[in-house]
Amino acid sequence: MALSVRNDQVEVTVLLPCLNEAETLEVCISKARRALDELGIEGEVLVSDNGSTDGSQEIAVRAGARVSHAPIKGYGGALINGLDQARGRYVIMADADDSYDLSNLEPFVEALRSGHDVVMGNRFRGGIAPGAMPVLHRYLGNPVLSWLGRRLFNLKIGDFHCGIRGFDRDRIRQLQPCMPGMEFASELVVRAALNGYDIVEVPTTLSPDGRSRPPHLRTWRDGWRHLRFLLVFAPRKTLIWPGAALFLGGLVGTSLLELGPLVVGGIGFDVSTLVYTCLAMLVGAQLLLFGAFAQIYGRYEGITNLRQADRWSKYLKLETCTAGGVALILLGLVGTIVAIATWGASGFGSQDVSATMRVVLPSSTAIGLGATLIFAGLFFSLLSLRRVSAAVADQEVASPSTLATTAG
Template structure:
């Protein structure tokens, strides 16, 4: 007997959803029956203690137990266990309509890799989404995602979405919390997958208890994920601009006061420009180390040729050498000033002339120390550990 091919898996993450799970499964199975699609309903259970597993099985769903806690972990486990070529995922709280999945399946059959629901286009029932999420959280986080990653998606956090199972598995998604929703969209966009969206509706969920979502905590986790994936725009480019302006301006004022139109620049400006350079350099180091850390933790960030070239040469030894060179430049300036002071019998000095030289010298020493410490931190990041190597399927050799 030939087992029929499974085209679609309707996947629901579940953690104590006994109140609404049965109606969601019945709606999903009803869709499969009416549409003639050969599919399954799969419940990715995340450790329910209210009998959700028995409810799911009694209503004809398949259950896979996912011991790792978290929304993302449940969906990763469910995607790996799914039998269908396509997966349509949705929350098991009866807020999404599992009877109207045709638009998702049509786009998947047409070759799209990820099809997002858009609740703002389809309609949000009164009371279905808290005002904080509707007018601030979702719009702001979606706007940030669209700007930073040039994504066409206008509702980053819709819980009803469909995807080509193998395409998404190939992305190696790894976040276990609510930020998984952002990770799927961001990585799909960066990988050049075909991404689209269709209108969908959002209803008030049928549970009597509060949702698992925690607005500020989970909102921050989404934002943190977006920051990790966009160090160029947030840290490297602004940091480079600040560093160039700070060092250039500080060295220019070493020769004496300057004017830019009606604005006069002197020692105070030099001090603030040196501070700007320090902050800018720290931002650059932070951006680079963030990228290296994210890759070490299993995130597949986009790598340009320039960063690949830089990453190969950024070692503890190289940074220590560069840092020592910068510190030495500043130290030479300090020694020259001390020698000049000694030649005058260590008496009173002209404050303006002294500070004018001391500021860039101190700046070089600070940048040198920052570089050395960044190298030491990089050395810590690159220490081989069993957990990371096993996760990546590598040995310690």
């Protein structure tokens, strides 16, 4: 992201992402300008245009806004460009569909002046007009994603995806947001939370948008993109902890069933259960490794805790993984040889399937885990091969001002 020079005379930039919003853009700009004037704020309205073909650019200029062309397509692309081009100390972003109350910016400005880094609007506290939010979004999508965001990132936010929010321009620029689509809304608040920013909510209202065409938002596609982003940004809670639980459960089950049948609460467990405990070990180990890789990648991108990522980096060195992997493979080969020798002692005839499987299944699992561990070391080596420029960037990421903490 190229740095732009901020005009210290401009306190607030009202940022409107735009893609063919000719029907509602002028009224949004007028409301924002009037609100700034009534508050006595030196401000501007910036329209970050995403390639409109309906004359939105000309409408914006006539209404008194500044227009900037966003080269990256998408909601996030427009906002990233606007963040780069904004001249104000504070930025208040909102949709250009006339659904948010741009005539009432005072709560956002007051909270920003009080020192909060991010000020989120809360539509459920401020009021949602009939027909303003689809039933699926109001009672399923937004509550579920907001709950998940609170659980994964320890946030106390009731409306995780409200489209109107304010923030300190330079503080958010330090986070270097990069999501080009609708998931930018999640990225902004998640990155801010992971970096310990001060986030607060203020009530806001939501009205039916004034457009005659359907909105750009696609319920299932964009909902999935938000969900995917939340899960990927919290690798400990979504990958590492479940993987550890699955692996340890499988290890305990395999160790017990290897000795013989097991009865718990009147229910018998035997070789068929052993198959699934071995599977649990394999799947759990892969979840753990994927979670570790996610944290290491996040460390390079400045979104996870440095100590945790460095700890994984020590464990996943090629030499360490190769040594552990070879040991597991040898252990599995020993079990395989024992199974073959036992079969040979009977003249390679019929076998006691139950007794044989108690040796073969753990042995093959050990071989599989060993191979997985070796390849994990190779992958980490590839992941850690970085250019000099990237290494320099790491030093900047590791500085006290930008070091992130993880909630995942």
